[in-house]
Amino acid sequence: MSNQLDRSKSELLFNDAKMMFPGGVNSPVRAFKSVSGPPVFIKKAEGCYMTDVDDNRYLDFCGSWGPLILGHNNAAVRDSIIETVAHGTSFGTPTPHGNEIGHTILDNHSRLEKIRFVSSGTEAVMSALRLARGYTGKNKIVKFEGCYHGHVDSMLVKAGSGLITFGESSSAGVPESFAKETIVAKLNDCEGLRKIVQQEGHDIAAIIIEPIPANNGLILQDLEFLKLIIDLCRENQIVSIFDEVISGFRVHFEGASGLYNLSPDLMTFGKIIGGGMPVGMYGGKAEIMSMISPDGPVYQAGTLSANPVTLAAGNATLKQLLHPDFYKKIELKTETFVSQINDHILEREYDAEMIHIGGIFWLKFTSKTIKSADQIDPLSMEYFKKLHHHLLQDGVYFGPSGYEVGFISSAHTENDLNLAVEKIRIALDKTFEY
């Protein structure tokens, strides 16, 4: 009945890749370990469609894990890359491209006074944490269970046991002595956070959070909780850091900070600001940023930082986001898409719900509200595995893990989304064996 897609070329390439790269990949989730079959090898993409090496076409909701808010191969972004690269790829000097994107960002983001470019989100977080420690002269960092901040040692930490949970490393290779410098708190838990700051605040350099946690499902926080983080930091000489690598320039030009009207001390960015090229950036209050070398004593550098090609791609992306209705349009499209799927879920009485904020959506296999990571049932991921299989067979590409969110870009048209709703409804029926 189900017409199996031929993915034999992908399979061959994957077998070959496994001989060269650990797990056949250069970033773990790409290996399709949480879903079935070999990963899809993509050869090209345009708008919201990707084509694999076997010439199958997929309607894409992964968007390269977030950067492609304009869809794949956006013409203005592509042109700016080609135009820039024609003059060389890297000079190891300041370039006018830096001033251009600097003005695009700083003239339109009221919470950023000074910024610095790096080459990945991980690097942005690593640098912001060092800066917070250098600025405060304190050591400990508070993070929240269920937030991802890249693969920095001090962030590869999970909650240990005990009242105040000094972290335990969640990856081999991270010494327990490093992990102990990180305190892991529960999302959306005001009382718990107050207690931690009361007891340990004298040695806490920073509290870091994804203001819109979107790397472990989509765990939307109460505004009150986010406000509490800012307030506790201000009262206790702690640096507040919003990790906006996903939410930045996605839900609002000023990210979650703009959407919620909050002003953290520092923010970290990546993904969208590179227009599909490798990138990271951190920034915030000038007083804190002035601690960075060469102005101040906190060292941070990068051979390819602010690479002209990346900056040109980023600037060509950001300029399109400044269009007055840009975010409203994506929000409306996403709302319609999500409500059509939820209507079907309600009608069939499946225990599931799709939630969204801006153009970010997540399908959870429970109708209960989720505010912290421990409320996600790992067993529910079995449903996602089935759903993913059926969707892929029908030419719809979701990130290959139930903990990943989906993204709607400006390139997803109403027609594309209607088609996707149709296919997702069918895949849900197959998943729940309706």
Ligand SMILES: *Cc1c(COP(=O)(O)O)cnc(C)c1O
């Ligand atoms: C993707 C992501 C990172 C890591 O960025 P990389 O460019 O993959 O290093 C950090 N924080 C958040 C919130 C992210 O979504």
